[in-house]
Amino acid sequence: MKKALVVDDHPVVLAAVSLVLEREGFKIIYKASSVGEALSILRQNEIDLAIVDLSLSDGEGISLIERITASDWSCRVVAFTALDPSIFQERCMRAGAMAYVAKTNDLSQLQKAVHAVKGGYTFFKQLSSGPQDPGQRSEKAMIDNLSTRELAVLRCLAQGMTNKAIAAYMNLSVKTTSTYTTRLVLKLGVQSKVFLRDFAQRNHLI
Known part of the structure; x- marks a missing residue:
């Protein structure tokens, strides 16, 4: 894997995630702040891995994940978001993402997820199934x-x-x-x- 894409509309997050990808050996890292920008990059380049936020300025990240995984692009996807995994993790799995990482976690969790996905593995949090209201x-x-x-x-x-x-x-x-x-x-x-x-x-x- 050589090329990655980070899709997030926060410049600080884009910079931090790019550093994680560099540590994981990615040589070319594209950045997009919207669904439209991401799709344009994906159409013009062979992207190996996409890190996608679920809340974007022009659409929902889950829809973008669905479009990526339903296409003939050989691009693996990691969802990286502040949204509650108890609601959104399974949806991302169904959409085709190979990992889900909450932004509340340390960036080391994102690096672990990227490393796992590079190796062909998934990376999802085991959600509690204990008593609920x-x-x-x-x-x-x-x-x-x-x-x-x-x-x-x-x-x-x-x-x-x-x-x-x-x-x-x-x-x-x-x-x-x-x-x-x-x-x-x-x-x-x-x-x-x-x-x-x-x-x-x-x-x-x-």
Whole structure:
């Protein structure tokens, strides 16, 4: 493996991750701060490994992971994010990522993940399956039942974005975004769109 891509919209993170990749022997390291920029780099270069954040300025990292792994690019993916692994790790696995590392960890964990993935291994945290509050367990089941796009719309709504802003961000029509919002209210069993933010915060989705 020689070429890597770091996809993150924080300059400090880009610099820190690049140092980790250099220690792991990568000679060429590309940097992207958005989904569009990342896809452009991937189309023009043979990237061996991509480190992808899940919250980007123009789209969701999980969707980018899905596009990378569904393509004919021979690129392995590591998810590197501040989002709660109990909600997002399994989704990243299903999307095709080979590792999931929380940004709250020491960078040595990211280096271990990169080393494992280089060798063809996966690197995922073993999540606790101990007793949970019944209400929380029920809400997690509802979240697990959401599609990747529904979850993305929920996170946008929870951050205070309007349907029009979400439509522009996710390249959807306003009508489609409104349909997703209505579907979320029904699927999550809340009284109205207003309560979606509380639901998202309670379950560490933002």
